[in-house]
Amino acid sequence: MGKVVNMGLKLVILPDEAMGHVLEQNMGNARFLWNNMLAMYINLYMLFSFNGCPLCPNIRNFNAMLKMLKQENAFLREGESTSQQQVFRDLVNAFNKFFKEGSGYPKFKSKKDLRQSFRIQKNGNNIRITNRRIRLAKLGYVHYRTSSKYKKLLKNSKINNVTVKRENGKYYAIVNITTTLEELEKTGEDIGIDLGLKNLATLSNGQEIVNLDLKKEDAMIRKYQKKLSRQKYMSKNYQKTLRKYHKWQDKKNNKIQNAYHQLSKYLVEKYDIIAMENLNIKGMFQNQRWAPKLQRISLYKLVNMLKYKSEWYGKTFIQIDRFYPSTKTCNICGYRNDNITLDIRQWTCPSCGTHHHRDTNAAINILNEAIKIKYKQTI
Template sequence: MNFDKIHISLKKNMLNFSRGVIFMCLVVNKGLKLELLPSKSMIQVLEQNIGNARFIWNNILGIYCDLYELFKFHGCPLSPTINNLNAILKMLKQENSFLYDGESTSQQQVFRDLNKAFTKLFKEKHGFPKFKSKKNPKQSFRIQKNGNNIKITNRRIRLAKLGYVHYRTSSKYKKLLKNSKINNVTVKRENGKYYAIVNITTTVEELEKTGKHIGIDLGLKNLATLSTGQEIVNLDLTHEEEMIHKYQRKLNRQKYMSNNYKKTLQKYYKWLNRKNNKIQNAYHQLSKYLVRNYDIIAMEDLNIKGMFKNKKWAPKLQRISLYKLVKMIKYKAEWYKKTFIQIDRFYPSSQLCNNCGYQKHDLTLGIREWTCPVCKTKHNRDINASKNILQKAIQENIVNS
């Protein structure tokens, strides 16, 4: 199963001559997810560093907010720069000596992440940075490569001040780890398991151009409807969800952190991971299929966060994880040098006739098929929308090129 999280890094181009055709190779930063197999003593070390990262984040954020109000009162607001946040970290380490026992680059990474959060707040209008909860099932810390502080062998990974940890992954990933430059390692606990996401620099070969384009209409009834007329149905996760709900109810009846509670929690995590892996695998296959077969991939820029406010839609949206699919298609299109276009979310793709352009203003969500009164073309709502999305994207691509 592929757990890749890839981000393009336009650092260097290479040429590969294969079968008489010249293919461009891009240098990319790729994340490889390894499952860690820590001993009981190592789990304590990992949890200590996870706790340190959370402690530093919460305290730096709290101290900065207090200092900001103080400086603002005196007419000179304090900017959340790297230097200011680093100064707060140094003060924290002087007051809390246990922080010196942790890995230093992971602690420095905390205030860098906090600085990025504030940058997004001011420039991109993201939400204010939130305090991290100990109850969150996803906890992590990141170690930056600094000399020989990170070493990976065929079976074990060594992290500075943490020691060696056994891991397991595919032979393909082991080969990549051996032949690629390591940038950083993020260690995280998720659903009862520990993982190391190793960020590496490697090269990928761009795919051959096909000359074909595709429009995609995402939905709740069907996961996606393609402009070719093909409908991608949602995954059948009924059994996984039934088991998840079963163990959720059982956990509610048991004493918190008792032996029986821990046993039930492991079973709950098992089914939760099985559901997530099933979604992850299907979406990787779908996104790779689209990117491999089409040069232009078009879809709407959906307001997924806004859609979650609808109480009827929220459970379905949470189940199918539309944002995850969009993200995969987007980064793989960049990876393989294909064109990914998202048209405006307010474009009336369902209302327009893709044949003559007539707009049916009274089209409601309950109407799945309609006939154009002008050209008499019969439309399937979703297929018609996907064709209009593709036409609009091609127009925008021609104008922008």
């Protein structure tokens, strides 16, 4: 039986000069609304808090702010309406995450940020997609480019919304769809994964997955970053260098995306239970030695892919507690060796005499702990 899932399909869109101006205008509108509503809420929150009655960040309050801003700024009424309503929904979600989950406080958006976007919600026939063009409400038709697989999905799936964004000098449309996927057959095999910096991952069967070689891409990105810093902002030479910088950024991102999609697909197809530690990746970035490498290998992308693909295809993804001593525990007898430091790659258990490869032992322990967690959930 198929499973109903939501997924995002990334299309390259190819606007002409006129359409490019329209897209930029709507991105500017979204940014303008975000910044103004955020500033209004901060002022109102301080005012209400001073009087002992904090202002709740809900849709009703932000909708009132939107109406006020549209009355004061005529150019907003010319833009696409559902994308403007989406701005205050995103703000409400951002504040809820801050107040309830401890996420970062919502920040103001800069015009100089190379990444800009707006999202259009499906409302009747305001979004239409043909074999070559996509029609966005009040904006018009724009040509797009994608694979035949994605075209088939777009034709046979329900469209929920479209996010238009500019990234690295190119325009994209991320189409959120609801579709049905067939679950993969069970293989009877399970795997534990120990993520690392020296190797991308070590599996509980002893297989090591090395990090991608991104030296050339990183060197070229650094080269053009330095060149940009010496040039006049948005001059002809600056824009020429910026295009080269974007080209190498895209090469790096595509290389990572492609490798991680292949790896996550392989793991989800082959194993029924996929287990790993719930790493505090944000906290790891605080370490100055680790941060550059963590940024380069983008561990979060791989973890996220394994999560959603396991859910899509009927497999089980389990993350064990980050404080579980997977590295220091012998997977044979359970002895805990607290003398293991980061520089020790192999060790012998003082209790049972088993010789361990540090990361393989950790991956086995991660899998064993995940199986225990799954067993407790089924009782």
